[in-house]
Amino acid sequence: METHNHDVPWESAYGYVQALKHGDTIYISGQLSHDGADLVAPAPVENGRATSFEQMEAQMRQTYVNAAKLLERFGATLDNVVEEVVYVLDIPAAFAVAGKVRKEAYGRPDPQVASTLVGTNGLAFPEQLVEIKFIARV
Template sequence: MTDRAESFGVPWEKSYGYVQAVRRGDTIYLSGQVAHDGTELVAPAPVNDAGQVTDFANTGEQLRRCYANAAELLRRFGASLDDVVEEVIYVVDADAGDAAAGPVRKEAYGRPDPQVASTMIGTPRLAFPELLVEVRLVARV
């Protein structure tokens, strides 16, 4: 039950000043997970010259990667997505997020009725213009 933290070692952890996950007692708090594989964004959305997203079709693919990154962090604590009790999904486009979230969440949690308190919030932009979705999770072990 020792307190500890985990990171991916991506540059934005140092520049912003945070860790990806912290365990306090029997609770694991995950920072918002985005679609990246190392320092590369996964399925980045196309953006125009003003940095505005022009196509939201990659929302589902990005969401899958968010859950994969979350699962990797949880694994480091001996936990899994089965231990998640709460999630907040931030989406740049609510319609695209709503369309992707049901199937992708059910796939990630491995059941048709994920036993997770879930909230979806629309936001005008995330940390990088090419991001369409970010997921913050809390797990209990």
């Protein structure tokens, strides 16, 4: 079994690996929009809750970038992804940008990926609007 991390503080705080390859399958933990330990395009927060979803596109785009970085460590790309689950704080905001961002990330107008979009009332960080988990086959 092979594993990889981003070396960010929340990995040891929570206790998990970002990605794990078992046989010909790569499992990628929920990714979010960060560059190192800094969140990219954080949503404004009031009383512990995001107050705007305007950064959904930027966050989603960076999330795919981070997943691609992990896949690269296994010699894979987003072309190897067979399933994704997209968790978001606001379904309409996500749906408004997801098609565009996903098509750009996968590099085709019809991404060949089983995808599920799930609305949730909270994610790991209050500034976070989206988290995506992936399964890839090599």
